[in-house]
Amino acid sequence: MPETTDRLGTDAGGIARAAAIWRAGGLVAFPTETVYGLGADACNDRAVAGIFEAKARPRFNPLIVHVDSVARAREVVAWPEAADRLSEAFWPGPLTLVLPLRAGAGLSPLVTAGLDTVAVRVPAHPVARALLAAFGGPVAAPSANPSGRISPTSPAHVLAGLDGRIAAVVEGGACEVGLESTILGLADAPVLLRPGGVPVEALEAALGCAVPAQDASTAPTAPGQMRSHYAPGSPVRLGAEAARPGEVMLGFGPVAGDLTLSARGDLVEAAANLFGHLHALDAKGAAGIAVAPVPEAGLGRAINDRLRRAAAPKG
Ligand code: TXA
Numbered sequence: 001m002p003e004t005t006d007r008l009g010t011d012a013g014g015i016a017r018a019a020a021i022w023r024a025g026g027l028v029a030f031p032t033e034t035v036y037g038l039g040a041d042a043c044n045d046r047a048v049a050g051i052f053e054a055k056a057r058p059r060f061n062p063l064i065v066h067v068d069s070v071a072r073a074r075e076v077v078a079w080p081e082a083a084d085r086l087s088e089a090f091w092p093g094p095l096t097l098v099l100p101l102r103a104g105a106g107l108s109p110l111v112t113a114g115l116d117t118v119a120v121r122v123p124a125h126p127v128a129r130a131l132l133a134a135f136g137g138p139v140a141a142p143s144a145n146p147s148g149r150i151s152p153t154s155p156a157h158v159l160a161g162l163d164g165r166i167a168a169v170v171e172g173g174a175c176e177v178g179l180e181s182t183i184l185g186l187a188d189a190p191v192l193l194r195p196g197g198v199p200v201e202a203l204e205a206a207l208g209c210a211v212p213a214q215d216a217s218t219a220p221t222a223p224g225q226m227r228s229h230y231a232p233g234s235p236v237r238l239g240a241e242a243a244r245p246g247e248v249m250l251g252f253g254p255v256a257g258d259l260t261l262s263a264r265g266d267l268v269e270a271a272a273n274l275f276g277h278l279h280a281l282d283a284k285g286a287a288g289i290a291v292a293p294v295p296e297a298g299l300g301r302a303i304n305d306r307l308r309r310a311a312a313p314k315g
Pocket residue numbers: 032034035036037038061062063064094096098112115117118119141142143144179180181182183193223
C-alpha cells in the first residue's frame with residue numbers, strides 16, 4: 001500500500017519520531033556504519049512481515065537483530081565466552097554474531113526464519129545507536145533496498161528503492177564502511193558465514209584460532225536453504241482445499257483451518273502468522289498438516305517458498 005515516506009533528521013525530534021514509528025509497528029530506514037538498514041520491531045510479527053513485503057523478498061531469509069549494547073544482545077541469545085572476546089574487540093562495529101536463540105526472548109519467528117539461532121550486532125553509527133537506545137528493544141533490519149538490488153549507502157539510495165513503501169528514512173548521510181557486516185557463526189565452532197566490514201584475520205587474532213569459511217559444498221546457496229532450516233515433524237500437504245482424516249488444517253482466505261493464516265486473505269497477516277501457526281499445528285502431532293492454497297504473488301511467493309521447503313521430503 002503506498003504511503004508517504006517521511007524524511008527525518010538526526011536531531012532529538014527525528015530520533016524520537018523514528019522510535020515511535022517502530023513502537024507502532026512501522027518501518028524506518030536508518031543509517032548504520034555499513035549500509036542503511038530497514039528496521040522494524042523484532043518482536044512484532046506484522047512489522048517484521050512488513051519488511052519482507054516492502055523489499056519484495058522472494059524468501060524469508062533470516063534477519064539481523066540490531067541492539068544498542070551487549071547487555072541487550074544477551075537478552076536474546078545464549079552467550080559463549082568467545083562472544084565476550086569478539087564483542088570487546090569489535091562492538092560496536094561491523095560484526096554480526098550468529099548465536100543460539102535464547103528461549104523466551106520474544107523475537108518474531110520471522111526474524112530467525114524459524115531457525116534456533118539469531119544473528120545479532122551492535123552497530124557503531126551514532127545515529128543507529130541513538131535510535132536503538134530510544135526504542136529500547138531489538139530491531140530487525142536487512143539492508144534497505146528492494147530484493148535483488150544493491151545495498152544502499154545513502155538516504156537517496158534508500159528513497160530510490162523504497163519511497164512510498166516505508167514510513168520513514170532517517171537521513172544520516174553516507175555510510176562509512178559501505179559494505180555489510182562480517183557474519184560469524186558461533187553456535188558451534190567459529191565459521192565465517194559472510195565476509196564483510198571486519199576482516200577474518202582480525203577475528204582469528206581475537207579468537208586465537210582459525211576461522212574457516214563455510215564449506216562451499218555444504219553452504220546454502222541462499223540462507224533459506226540452510227539444512228538446519230525449520231521443517232515440521234508432521235508431513236505437509238500443500239494446495240489442500242480440506243483436511244483429510246487425521247490431518248490438521250492450516251487455512252488461508254476462504255479455506256478455514258484449525259488455524260488460519262489470514263481469513264481475509266491478507267498476505268502480510270499471513271506471513272506474520274506463518275511460522276507461529278506451523279509450530280502450533282506441528283505440536284498437535286497429527287498425521288499430517290494440510291495447507292490451503294496461497295496466491296503466488298507479492299508476499300505470497302515468500303510464503304509459498306517457505307511452505308514448499310516445509311513440505312519437501314526430509315533427508
Ligand atoms: O551490515 C549489515 O549487516 C546490514 C546492516 C543493515 O546491519 N544488514 C544486512 O542484512 O546486511 P541482510 O538481511 O541484507 O543480510 C543478513 C544476512 C542474511 O544473508 C542471512 O543469511 C544472515 O544474515 N543471517 C541472519 N540470521 C542468520 C542465522 N540465524 N544464521 C545464519 N545466517 C543468518
